[in-house]
Amino acid sequence: MKPLSLASINFAWLPILPLIIVAVAAMVVLLAGVGVEDEESEGLGWLTLASLGVAFIFALGLVGGTGVAFAGEIAVDGFSAFFQLLILVAAAFVVLMSLDYAGENRLSGAEYYSLILFSTLGMMLMATAGDLIVIFLGLETMSIAVYALAGMRRRDPRSNEAAIKYFLLGAFSTGFLLYGIALIYGATGTVKLAPIHAALSASMAGNPLLLLGLGMLLIGFGFKVAAVPFHTWTPDVYEGAPTPVTAFMATGVKIGAFAGFVRVFMVNLGPISTHWHAALWVLAAITMTAGNLIALVQTNIKRMLAYSAIAHAGYLLVGMTAAAAYAGSAIMYYLIGYAFTNLGAFAVVIAVERRGAAAGDSISDYRGLARRSPALAAAMAIFLLSLTGVPPLAGFVGKFYIFSAALRSGYVGLVVIAVLNSVTSAYYYFSVIVAIYMQEGGLGHPTLSTRPALAAAIGLAVLATILIGIYPEPYVSAASSAFNSALGAGFMHMTAMLH
Numbered sequence: 001m002k003p004l005s006l007a008s009i010n011f012a013w014l015p016i017l018p019l020i021i022v023a024v025a026a027m028v029v030l031l032a033g034v035g036v037e038d039e040e041s042e043g044l045g046w047l048t049l050a051s052l053g054v055a056f057i058f059a060l061g062l063v064g065g066t067g068v069a070f071a072g073e074i075a076v077d078g079f080s081a082f083f084q085l086l087i088l089v090a091a092a093f094v095v096l097m098s099l100d101y102a103g104e105n106r107l108s109g110a111e112y113y114s115l116i117l118f119s120t121l122g123m124m125l126m127a128t129a130g131d132l133i134v135i136f137l138g139l140e141t142m143s144i145a146v147y148a149l150a151g152m153r154r155r156d157p158r159s160n161e162a163a164i165k166y167f168l169l170g171a172f173s174t175g176f177l178l179y180g181i182a183l184i185y186g187a188t189g190t191v192k193l194a195p196i197h198a199a200l201s202a203s204m205a206g207n208p209l210l211l212l213g214l215g216m217l218l219i220g221f222g223f224k225v226a227a228v229p230f231h232t233w234t235p236d237v238y239e240g241a242p243t244p245v246t247a248f249m250a251t252g253v254k255i256g257a258f259a260g261f262v263r264v265f266m267v268n269l270g271p272i273s274t275h276w277h278a279a280l281w282v283l284a285a286i287t288m289t290a291g292n293l294i295a296l297v298q299t300n301i302k303r304m305l306a307y308s309a310i311a312h313a314g315y316l317l318v319g320m321t322a323a324a325a326y327a328g329s330a331i332m333y334y335l336i337g338y339a340f341t342n343l344g345a346f347a348v349v350i351a352v353e354r355r356g357a358a359a360g361d362s363i364s365d366y367r368g369l370a371r372r373s374p375a376l377a378a379a380m381a382i383f384l385l386s387l388t389g390v391p392p393l394a395g396f397v398g399k400f401y402i403f404s405a406a407l408r409s410g411y412v413g414l415v416v417i418a419v420l421n422s423v424t425s426a427y428y429y430f431s432v433i434v435a436i437y438m439q440e441g442g443l444g445h446p447t448l449s450t451r452p453a454l455a456a457a458i459g460l461a462v463l464a465t466i467l468i469g470i471y472p473e474p475y476v477s478a479a480s481s482a483f484n485s486a487l488g489a490g491f492m493h494m495t496a497m498l499h
Contacts, residue, residue, distance in 0.1 A: 015069040015076045018059040018084055019124055025051030026117035033110020041109020045099040048113040052092045052120070059084045066485065068130055072192050075130035078485030079267070082332060082478065083127035083259040086339060090252040091120040093343045093461070098244040099453040101350055105242060107152050115152075116248065119145035123256030127263075132181045132191040135260045139177070139224065142256055143170050146249060150241040162240030169223065169233045177220025183213030193268040200271040214276055217264065218283075224257035225313045228287040238306035239361070243353065246302055247346035250309045251339045258316060258335060266320060266328050267486045273323040280321040281414055288314030288421040295428045300361050301349055304428060305342070308387060311425060312338055318411070318418050319402045325480075325487060327405035332479035334402055337386070337394025337468050344461025345383040351376055351446045351454060363432055367441040376446060377436045379462050384429040386465050389422050394468040401476070 013020070025048065033044050062081040069076055094116060102109050122142025129135040147170065151163025185191050187210035188199040200210075223230040238246045265276065291311030298304040319331040351373075352365060370377035386395035399422060406415045448455035468475055 014058075015062060015074055016128075018055040018062070018088070019121060019128070021051060021055040021058060022117055022121045022124065025055075026114045026121065029117060030110050030114040033108075033114070036109060041102050041107075041112070042099050044109045044113050045095055045102065048117060049092055049095045051117065052088050052095065056085060056088045056092075059088060068194075072194060073131045073134050074128050075193075075263075075486070076128075078482035079259075079263065080128040080486075082482035083255065084124050086336060087120060087123045087127065087252060087255055087259075090248070090255060090339050090343065091116060093340075093347075093457055094244050094248045094252065096453050096457040097247065097343070097347050097350055100451045101242070101244055101454075105153060107242065112149070112152055115145045115149050119143075119149065119248070120252065123252055123259070126256045127259035129260065129263070130193055132184065132193065132196075132264070135264065136174075136177060136181060138256070139220075139260065140174065142253065143174075143224075146245070146253060149245045149248070150237055152242055152245065156240070158240035159242065160240075162237040165233050166237045173220050173223035173230065176216045176223075180213045180216030180218075180220060183209050183216065187213060193264065197268040197271065200269065206275075210272075211275055214269065214272075215279070218276065218279060221257060221261040221264075222283065225254055225261060225316070226310050227283050227313055227317060228290040228310065231287070231290070231310050234310055235303045235306040238309070239300060239302045243302070243346055243350045246305075247343055250305065250342050250346065254309065254313065255335055255339060258331065262320065262328060262331060263486065266323055267483075270323060277321050277323055280317055281411070284314050284317035284321055284414060285417050286314075287311070287317060288418060292421045292424045292428075295425070298428070299363055301363050301366070301432070302361050304363065304432075305345060305349075308425070308428075309342070311421060312387075314421070315399060315402055315418060318406050318414055321411060321414060322405045322409035324405065324409055325484060326408065327402075328483035328487075329476065329480035330398075330401035330405045332483055333472065333476050334398035336475055336479070337398045337465065340461050340464035340468065341383050341386045341393075341395055344379065344458055344465060345387070347454060347458045347461060348376060348380040348383065351448060351451070351458070363435055364441065366432055366435045367439040369436045369446075373446050373448075376448065376458070379458050380436060381433050382462055382465055384433055386469070388426045388429045392466075392469045394465050394472075397469050397472045 029044055029048055032047065033041065036044060059081060062076060063078065066077055068074060095113065102112055119142045122138045122145065125138025125141060126135055129138060147163055147167045150166050151159050153159035181191060184196065187207045188196050190196060219230065226234045238249065241249065269276065288311050291307045291314060295304050295307035295311065298307060316331055316334060319327045319334065382393065386393035389396045389399045403415050403418055
């Protein structure tokens with residue numbers, strides 16, 4: 001497909017075709033699942049996977065597009081295409097991991113796969129939003145679906161607890177986000193991001209109404225990315241939710257939230273970055289530190305990965321604090337490597353869990369895994385080493401670019417804190433590797449021979465984790481081009497709205 005021209009974008013449905021495909025697929029899967037037994041839902045999973053593939057193909061057609069659709073409500077640029085593609089890949093991995101899991105755990109396939117598609121739709125809306133209200137709609141579409149996904153194991157008290165906690169705290173954070181949007185509207189007279197950016201370039205950067213609105217937006221986004229002190233829901237929800245859903249929250253939800261976070265703050269609120277970068281500096285420092293320190297004492301692998309996800313949110317906030325174009329591209333590259341690494345780690349957790357049960361979440365269950373399943377042990381070791389930041393894996397290169405961007409912007413103290421935290425994280429990641437290779441015990445013999453979809457997900461994640469680290473240039477270039485296209489879109493957006 002040819003890149004879209006500005007003249008055609010405002011009058012065509014093509015820019016939102018990937019969104020339409022995902023939305024229609026969600027309803028089709030729900031209807032197709034009527035009468036399908038829970039244990040026989042694999043066909044619905046393949047239908048979901050095919051739908052995501054079709055949406056991915058049409059999203060590729062948006063690469064290189066510039067402008068807006070629907071009077072500025074939807075942004076069509078490299079930034080939105082980049083995040084749509086990454087979100088669709090993450091969702092496809094989760095579906096691949098779920099093909100056997102859903103039936104084994106008697107999850108309602110129609111509801112389960114439909115909710116995955118609806119939450120994916122919300123994430124994509126956040127990535128393509130050119131308006132604060134559209135960001136809110138995307139956030140709520142994503143969140144409501146994930147609340148239900150967290151409680152999909154209806155007979156499991158931990159799953160019920162996860163859903164209730166996530167819903168209550170999520171609803172509370174939504175109030176802050178809406179108040180922030182209202183205050184920014186009161187200060188600027190608009191909720192569209194491009195006019196807000198233009199207004200900030202004038203004389204109102206110190207408007208107290210605007211600054212209070214920014215603070216509330218920080219709280220709303222901070223909850224979704226699990227930044228400290230808005231992280232309290234994360235460990236309980238990650239532990240109690242079905243493991244593929246946990247993987248989805250750790251990757252897809254975080255990618256969607258950061259897509260909106262970066263577009264609002266780094267792209268459109270850049271002119272007043274001096275008013276919010278100090279708050280992000282503090283958030284980044286305490287998020288990294290708290291996440292890593294609490295992870296040190298965890299004995300449950302999903303809780304450990306939950307606190308690890310909190311720490312990685314802190315590393316991403318280091319990049320946001322830098323508030324520069326090179327920092328934006330570093331964040332986007334980091335999210336690529338982080339997505340594949342985390343998806344792979346949770347896929348291994350699914351493989352180790354006892355089939356049809358929630359048991360197998362303890363780190364002690366991984367003792368002797370290298371003897372029982374050498375390939376699975378090697379895959380988990382690669383993912384944990386990448387999360388630690390060991391070269392030449394994707395996690396190392398991601399941290400290198402993030403920390404380099406912060407150094408270029410003069411945040412030496414924050415980088416020192418980040419490096420110390422990264423060293424601290426090695427203790428709990430390596431403790432799992434030690435259990436895998438140097439200790440005896442653990443569960444029975446996990447096998448992937450009867451779960452080819454899960455084996456494929458793990459294999460692809462291993463390949464991506466290694467390849468993105470060894471050969472980062474194409475991904476760094478794509479991230480840089482995507483972020484710069486968002487920075488350069490402000491004038492185009494304003495021109496489109498004038499016409």
